[in-house]
Amino acid sequence: MERVVPDLIGAAAARLPVPEGQYAILSPEAEDAQDSIPDTGEVAATGLFAAGTDGALVITGTDQGDIGIRVELWSGAPAADDSAWEDIVEDSYTATGTAHVQNVEGRPAGLPDLAWSGPGTYRIRVSVRGRDLGADDDGTDAGPTDPVEEHLIQVWPAPPAPPHALKLSDELGETWRREAAEG
Numbered sequence: 001m002e003r004v005v006p007d008l009i010g011a012a013a014a015r016l017p018v019p020e021g022q023y024a025i026l027s028p029e030a031e032d033a034q035d036s037i038p039d040t041g042e043v044a045a046t047g048l049f050a051a052g053t054d055g056a057l058v059i060t061g062t063d064q065g066d067i068g069i070r071v072e073l074w075s076g077a078p079a080a081d082d083s084a085w086e087d088i089v090e091d092s093y094t095a096t097g098t099a100h101v102q103n104v105e106g107r108p109a110g111l112p113d114l115a116w117s118g119p120g121t122y123r124i125r126v127s128v129r130g131r132d133l134g135a136d137d138d139g140t141d142a143g144p145t146d147p148v149e150e151h152l153i154q155v156w157p158a159p160p161a162p163p164h165a166l167k168l169s170d171e172l173g174e175t176w177r178r179e180a181a182e183g
Contacts, residue, residue: 004076006074006075006076006077006078006156007074007075007076008072008073008074008078009073009074009075009116010072010073010112010116011070011071011072011073012070012071012110012111012112013068013069013070013071013110014068014069014108014110014111015066015067015068015069015108015147016066016067016068016069016101016103016108016151017065017066017103017105017108018060018062018063018064018065018066018067018103019064019103019104019105020063020103020104021059021060021061021062021063021064022040022057022058022059022060022103023057023058023060023101023102023103024037024055024056024057024058024101024102024103025051025055025056025058025093025099025100025101025102025114025124025153026054026055026056026099026100026102027054027055027095027096027097027098027099027100027115028097028098028100028102029096029097029098037055037056037057039057040057040059041180042057043057043058043059043176044176044177044179044180045163045177045180046089046091046163046165046168046173046176046177047059047087047168047170047172047173047174047175047176047177047180048087048089048126048128048165048173048176049089049091049124049126050091050163051091051092051093051124051163052093052094053093053094053096054094054095054096054097054099056091056093056124058126058151059172059176060128060131060134060149060151061130061131061132061133061134061135061136061149061170061172062131062134062135062147062148062149063134063135065134065147066147067134067147067149067150067151068146068147068149068150068151069101069108069111069150069151069152069153070150070151070152070153071101071111071112071114071153071155072152072153072154072155073112073114073116073155073156074154074155074156075156075157076156076157076158077123077156077158078125078154078156080125080127080166080167081127082166082167084127084129085127085128085129085152085167086128086129086130086131086132086167086169086170087126087127087128087131087165087167087168087169087170087173088125088126088127088128088165088166088167089125089126089163089164089165089166089168090123090124090125090126090161090163090164090165090166091123091124091162091163091164092121092122092123092124092158092159092160092161092162092163093114093121093122093123093124093155094120094121094122094160095114095115095119095120095121095122096119097115097119098113098114098115099113099114099115099122100113100114101114101153114153114155116155117157120157121157121158121159121160122155122156122157122158123155123156123157123158123161124153124154124155125152125153125154125155125166126151126152126153127151127152127154128149128150128151128152128170129149129150129170130147130148130149130150131149131170131172131173132170132171132172133148133149134147134148134149135171135172
């Protein structure tokens with residue numbers, strides 16, 4: 001049986017200010033949208049992110065400053081490049097409307113609607129590198145330089161499935177997972 005290669009539907013990149021060491025994927029038109037974001041306890045199991053209906057939460061190493069973020073919309077599951085990334089985690093996200101990457105200041109300009117195929121269930125893969133460097137950066141040198149922390153969000157329509165870690169290697173994620181295991 002021949003493997004079908006998915007199509008890249010669209011992509012965009014931006015600098016995302018993360019004033020609180022996290023950002024969300026949110027369906028803003030959902031009733032009680034802010035309440036749909038998983039709490040940090042749910043994220044601790046993977047050390048990176050957790051998703052659900054109309055809300056997902058991603059933990060960054062950078063507490064005050066910008067991260068580089070790229071969003072890719074796919075027709076199916078893209079190949080995972082684990083050589084380029086330190087942590088890679090997938091989870092299912094159900095959108096009842098649109099779905100946008102945003103922080104406490106609102107969504108960044110130029111990033112597409114992650115629920116590109118309309119309401120339904122999507123698989124979200126978050127790949128990160130530089131979170132440990134971001135955690136070491138105090139943000140005082142924030143300016144026009146490139147962010148030390150980068151995130152790739154890949155999204156495709158898919159039936160619901162449990163969270164799955166493809167790669168776990170950064171120290172920040174390990175700290176979150178260890179603290180969750182200790183209770």
